[in-house]
Amino acid sequence: MALAKKKDTPVALKREQKTGQPAEAKTAPLRNVCIICEQEGIEGKPVKEDAILGSIRAIKNALKIATNRRLIVCETCVPKYTEKRGRFEKTLVQYVAISAIIVVGLIALPLIAGGAFNFGALIFGVAIGAFITALSFTQYMPAVEGIEQKR
Numbered sequence: 001m002a003l004a005k006k007k008d009t010p011v012a013l014k015r016e017q018k019t020g021q022p023a024e025a026k027t028a029p030l031r032n033v034c035i036i037c038e039q040e041g042i043e044g045k046p047v048k049e050d051a052i053l054g055s056i057r058a059i060k061n062a063l064k065i066a067t068n069r070r071l072i073v074c075e076t077c078v079p080k081y082t083e084k085r086g087r088f089e090k091t092l093v094q095y096v097a098i099s100a101i102i103v104v105g106l107i108a109l110p111l112i113a114g115g116a117f118n119f120g121a122l123i124f125g126v127a128i129g130a131f132i133t134a135l136s137f138t139q140y141m142p143a144v145e146g147i148e149q150k151r
């Protein structure tokens, strides 16, 4: 077994360097799955990897429930996806703006009222801001390669 391992490792490493993907990903082919209609094994535009998806994957890997699926948006779901992505982006911008107003308000109001700078209020404001921003991620839609948002 030790011998077999020694023999396999360089090949696996070489493969990893070439594709930039872990060697195991090659042995188990990735199945496409549409993030909107959840249909499997269809063609579509690939979802861009981001911090959120990376974290979800890391958690799944840690729990050993990784599904080996490649997230895509199929041709039929593009309009639906564009709408959902647009809604998410709008919500995120709004929630970040609300968070900023709350944080600034909590810091500025006591100062305007003639009080001293309140460090507790700053921490409180940042915590509320982070919470509100996190709420917008209940509508989370990842970016997709080749689908541009109208702004």
Ligand SMILES: [Zn+2]
Pocket (backbone or CB within 6 Å): 034, 035, 036, 037, 038, 039, 073, 074, 075, 076, 077
């Ligand atoms: Zn679909």
